[in-house]
Amino acid sequence: MPSIDDLDTPSILIDAARAEANITKAQAHADRHGLKLRPDIKTHKLPYWAKKQVAAGAVGITCQKIGEAEVMADAGLTDIFLPYNILGRAKLERLKALHGHVTLSVTADSHETLQGLAATFTDGGHPLSVLVECDTGMGRCGVQSPAEAVVLAKAINRAKGLSFGGLMTYPAAGRAAEAEAWLRNTRNTLAVDGLECRRISSGGTPDMWRSGQDSVVTEYRPGTYIYLDRYQVAKGVGTLDDCALKVLATVVSHPTPTRAILDSGSKALSSDTLGLPDFGELVGVPGARITALSEEHGNVTLSGGARLRIGERVRVVPDHCCVVTNLFDQVHLVDGDKVLETLPVAARGRMG
Amino acid sequence: MPSIDDLDTPSILIDAARAEANITKAQAHADRHGLKLRPDIKTHKLPYWAKKQVAAGAVGITCQKIGEAEVMADAGLTDIFLPYNILGRAKLERLKALHGHVTLSVTADSHETLQGLAATFTDGGHPLSVLVECDTGMGRCGVQSPAEAVVLAKAINRAKGLSFGGLMTYPAAGRAAEAEAWLRNTRNTLAVDGLECRRISSGGTPDMWRSGQDSVVTEYRPGTYIYLDRYQVAKGVGTLDDCALKVLATVVSHPTPTRAILDSGSKALSSDTLGLPDFGELVGVPGARITALSEEHGNVTLSGGARLRIGERVRVVPDHCCVVTNLFDQVHLVDGDKVLETLPVAARGRMG
Numbered sequence A, B: 001m002p003s004i005d006d007l008d009t010p011s012i013l014i015d016a017a018r019a020e021a022n023i024t025k026a027q028a029h030a031d032r033h034g035l036k037l038r039p040d041i042k043t044h045k046l047p048y049w050a051k052k053q054v055a056a057g058a059v060g061i062t063c064q065k066i067g068e069a070e071v072m073a074d075a076g077l078t079d080i081f082l083p084y085n086i087l088g089r090a091k092l093e094r095l096k097a098l099h100g101h102v103t104l105s106v107t108a109d110s111h112e113t114l115q116g117l118a119a120t121f122t123d124g125g126h127p128l129s130v131l132v133e134c135d136t137g138m139g140r141c142g143v144q145s146p147a148e149a150v151v152l153a154k155a156i157n158r159a160k161g162l163s164f165g166g167l168m169t170y171p172a173a174g175r176a177a178e179a180e181a182w183l184r185n186t187r188n189t190l191a192v193d194g195l196e197c198r199r200i201s202s203g204g205t206p207d208m209w210r211s212g213q214d215s216v217v218t219e220y221r222p223g224t225y226i227y228l229d230r231y232q233v234a235k236g237v238g239t240l241d242d243c244a245l246k247v248l249a250t251v252v253s254h255p256t257p258t259r260a261i262l263d264s265g266s267k268a269l270s271s272d273t274l275g276l277p278d279f280g281e282l283v284g285v286p287g288a289r290i291t292a293l294s295e296e297h298g299n300v301t302l303s304g305g306a307r308l309r310i311g312e313r314v315r316v317v318p319d320h321c322c323v324v325t326n327l328f329d330q331v332h333l334v335d336g337d338k339v340l341e342t343l344p345v346a347a348r349g350r351m352g
Helices: A016-032 A047-055 A066-074 A089-099 A111-120 A146-158 A176-192 A205-210 A230-234 A321-325 B016-032 B047-055 B066-074 B089-099 B111-120 B146-158 B176-192 B205-210 B230-234 B321-325
Strands: A011-015 A079-082 A103-108 A128-134 A162-169 A199-203 A219-221 A245-256 A259-262 A288-294 A297-302 A313-317 A330-335 A338-344 B011-015 B079-082 B103-108 B128-134 B162-169 B199-203 B219-221 B245-256 B259-262 B288-294 B297-302 B313-317 B330-335 B338-344
Touching: A011 A016, A016 A047, A016 A205, A016 A330, A047 A066, A066 A079, A066 A089, A089 A103, A089 A111, A103 A111, A111 A128, A111 A146, A111 A162, A128 A146, A128 A176, A146 A162, A146 A176, A162 A176, A176 A199, A245 A297, A245 A321, B011 B016, B016 B047, B016 B205, B016 B330, B047 B066, B066 B079, B066 B089, B089 B103, B089 B111, B103 B111, B111 B128, B111 B146, B111 B162, B128 B146, B128 B176, B146 B162, B146 B176, B162 B176, B176 B199, B245 B297, B245 B321
Parallel strands: A011 A330, A079 A103, A103 A128, A128 A162, A162 A199, A199 A219, B011 B330, B079 B103, B103 B128, B128 B162, B162 B199, B199 B219
Antiparallel strands: A011 A245, A245 A259, A245 A313, A259 A297, A288 A297, A330 A338, B011 B245, B245 B259, B245 B313, B259 B297, B288 B297, B330 B338
């Protein structure tokens, strides 16, 4: 079996047992609270993990792009949610083809999106499930009020080839109570009109762990929980030890006693810090901080007598694992220093 | 001939005539000032443009990774500079193989790097050219003083299978005069010892345009000049009209009069703003600013009566084009609305 010593750097290492444990733990939490899990594959982009997530009890998966959904459908995943406004003839045709062989659902937050869907999906015998996207405080997509949600839900319900699937939101950080009230209000108003919310879908790994039995939310779409990262650790979701994804890097320069340079820059670790100080956590080297990135170099600032050695290999827990996965064509599943398997990041680069 | 209306979004559009004009203009500037150009292919990662750059008069190309150099060598590029400390047996073996069929040069900034090179390259009849990397103020890799540079240059000169190729630096922004003095001092000291700097190589698109006849620098390694981007425009290198790379995006949501959402987030436009406000420039829509990105969404804030239409396609000049290229598997060369050619980003994802 190959060793990580045989890998070139930078490379992505996935602690396979740790990722499996993270899947199991989240599923157990969801089961305990009567929630359905529908993991967002954006974090790993691998059929390998999507299948493991479903095998553990997930009701299906979430994709962000039709191209991702196509890869997952080809790999045998059968229930796919695309919480995105799908617009334009080319994408709508691909969506229709996908609907022919998997259980598919999407979202809409406007009559323009709805019109495109309604014109494409016309078979009342096999309708496409459409959820209304609700802006419960995040300030991104989504209808702006429960009243708007009700109008759109009714319009979906009237379209012959569509069926109203429920409500979807991505909650603003720290505003879960507001989202809860928003969604409950909408659900109850719709119920008066005889429209049932079959699913009320919410997202975000940190919020999943705070969710409880009494929520109006029926399913969660966590993504990062499988790998975790420095941002999730900062949010209290886990410890650095729980992080399954690490970037294996080499120290390529040590020009001063307090400065070392890694072969991993913004094209490996990404500039997306999610607001954290530093560009990742150098594991096992207290006093070492990744304080700057250029495209192919990571600057490490050393203090308190910390030293690295030129040629030494180090492991970095990135700030945001989802955007790191998106930079690499392959990942290595590892058990300690053993490489169990090398997988192509099959759904990477599927832009549309 | 296909039209950009046939492309899915997000996609990268390259104005082919504009990129060619940018190549021609830089080469003319270099020729006028007696400088050699050795473009860094990091910006485009395409053999197509590397060949055009050489055809226009560049002495060779610069790559950041052995994998990039391998792609370029396979495509017929014959003179490649890797201004990087190459460490580790696997990389050194690949470097040796490459040296067998192209004119190759690399850098070193430490005795550790030098030792690896010297142990791998032992043929005095076909030595590898090694330049000393100098930290002239950037604070990244590089020896810290002219005295250190001289010691390392002499050590390279003593190694049987290596030849001392000169000096290399990436200058700190706004400290070109300091870099110039540093390099001149080192060159003159080496000359006293009979060691000639065959090349003194500097980098950075903005600095290239400020360089003049009286510089000690003999070659420049500009990257971004071929496409330009919002950062280069901010630095005064060109106008928005000179930017050859744009991301074609679709407006997927318009939840409030002052907020629209694009289908291009940090996985298409990158979070790397290089310190600029906003995450790119929306072309032709005054009053529209890209004020936030999440992974698959770009938030546009509208003011002054600016409106977008759901389903509308827009073009975005990114803040930093090099990291955007790195996110896409293909680019489309265009002439106005005509798609001339679609090229795979052949050297993308070559991490090691």
